[in-house]
Amino acid sequence: MNIIVSGGGTGGHIYPALALIREIQKESKDVNFLYIGTEKGLESNLVVREGIPFKSIHITGFKRSLSFENVKTISRFIRGVRKSRKILKEFEADVVIGTGGYVCGPVVYAASKLGIPTIIHEQNSVPGLTNKFLSRYVDRIAVCFEEAKAFFPEKKVVLTGNPRASEVLNQDGKKGRASVGLSERQPVVLIVGGSRGARPINEAVLKSLSMLGQKPYQILYVTGDVHYDEVKKEVDLIGNPKNVVIKPFIHNMPEILAGVDLTVARAGATTLAELTSLGIPSILIPSPYVTNNHQEKNARALSDHHAAKVVLEQDLSGQKLVEEIDRILMDQDKLLEMKKAAKNLGIPDAAGRLYKLMKDLVNQR
Template identity: 40%
Template sequence: MATKNTYKIVLSGGGTGGHIYPAIAIANELKHRMPDAEFLFVGAKDRMEMEKIPQAGYKIEGLWISGIQRQLTMKNLMFPFKLMSSLYNARKIVKSFKPDVAIGTGGFASGPLLYMASQNGIPSLIQEQNSFPGITNKLLAKHVQKICVAYDGLERFFQADKIIKTGNPVRQGLLDINSKTEEAKKLFDLKEGKLTLLVLGGSLGARRINELIEKELDFFDTQNVQVIWQCGKLYYQQYKIYNNTVNVQVHEFLNNMDFAYAAADIVISRAGASSVSELCIVGKPVIFIPSPNVAEDHQTKNAMAIVDNNAAMIIKEDELEVDFKNKFSQLVASPQKQKELGENIKKIALVNATKDIADEVEKLLKVKS
């Protein structure tokens, strides 16, 4: 256990909820252990972390940085200037804040921040959430002391003696959702005697999943299924017309995810790392529809790590027209299959991820002390 109580801790993770919420979970655990510690987050300007981090009660500073687009665009032409600016400002933040440890959970801003922290002798840790690492963490790996991972086999990408398998941090409210089922049903005003389908496409939304759900609303009705549909910020104006029609409720974003999971009988989800980790802990039958538009198709790899253990189902986007109705109706018709998938996915869960990562952070602080 770290003994100093005035540590300064800098964290960076953003762009999507999958990078933001693990960083918040780690900060919350460290704050619980070290109430007098000072925290600073570093994010990318104009990204969702600039809103979500202050809502969680933490200070954040923004860097002018974004990712490289796959096509030749004006944004790509600006990338070298953004990188130089973000490195310069990350160095200023490190020099000014003087952190005792730096933690990165992925996203554009974590690259410059963690690089500059390591160059200034700050003990650093990155948390790689996916089965296939992103470019930022691949580049950072040689500069940091510890790499916390959620999957086996990451020695292909990282130095083996730096790797600790911890799992991915999740919101603590998910650890006991079974006790919240009745309250959740009331909160979402669900009808008795119907199965509840929870649809998740990420905080911004997933176009292809939203198109599927819209197309199959009548089909869900024939299956005696009611739908809690998180369509995402980018699509809410388009799909809100279906709210409270045909046993459907449409949400831009679900802030009370513990109750949403508690209410669900079946979940349809993308296969981002944080979503997969949460769904393992939740222990509900899942149909993964991975995004094909991500680096190295890592969402499919994330999903297959679960599917290969007979713990979830997967339907690829280009197979939805052929397979979705058949696979979904089979799952609805088989309570035994639902039970089997739910039990098997729960066996994969690494429920102590946040505490285990905090333990590694404290070890780095002891070394610095």
């Protein structure tokens, strides 16, 4: 089977695509992949680094306000469709899946017009503009949240989950703890603001360091590369408690998550897929700077089922952070209840579900 995958713009679109490819490659040796992205996007580096064949098209997103740039975008879309058609024919694609971002627009649209089976994968509880547009043309729409179903044609929607959930399973939590110098004997709280970090979360942690240093649990605090030097200067002045380990970035996150008891994080779709797959309770601080405020809606999808506590950024403080951690981690009944609720929301076989969906569509041609 020849599968074309397209997704770009943010890691939230790219990492699920890469996870899907890796999981299918484990299961089937007779599958060929081609990834279509943009040359300047994050995907051009991440995909090539994985050794996956990559081709690019030039496309930009629409501005939400009236702008002459939108006229240029329409022109780029048309050219992108033409180039995509050529790539699709040369590769002899059997099925095409778009995992989000504006690059998917011309690729998936071209495939639908050529009669090639098409799927879009929506990671968030609220879809973006590209997937809303493509939903009219594709054969199936794979979603990760029940709440997303309402935005799409009912007959096309399938709940599959996020392929990243499959990758975090069966990891060695003891090895993960040891890799960052954490003890096996005490509970662990992971505080992370995403790969680049989040300044408001960093500020809250710095203000609470002295309080956290007195707690009977350990903190793994990931600042983000961008903020690490600034944070370390502050920590050098305040003092680094023995039970707080500070890192700029974590490369072995699946292993680390396997050894975590509670996570404080943003509410990106990939993060939530990982947490629910493993059944990890969380304190979610949604980013207010994303389209359609989708992170808060993602977070509410967990908190409504008692799997997470939502703290809005405007309400975050050092005192509030410590109180919420204590409220969950120091109450074993609550901790176990949240673990069970998170696990119930997880879809660990997401990659397998998507692959089955592809095979079914190809067989129906």
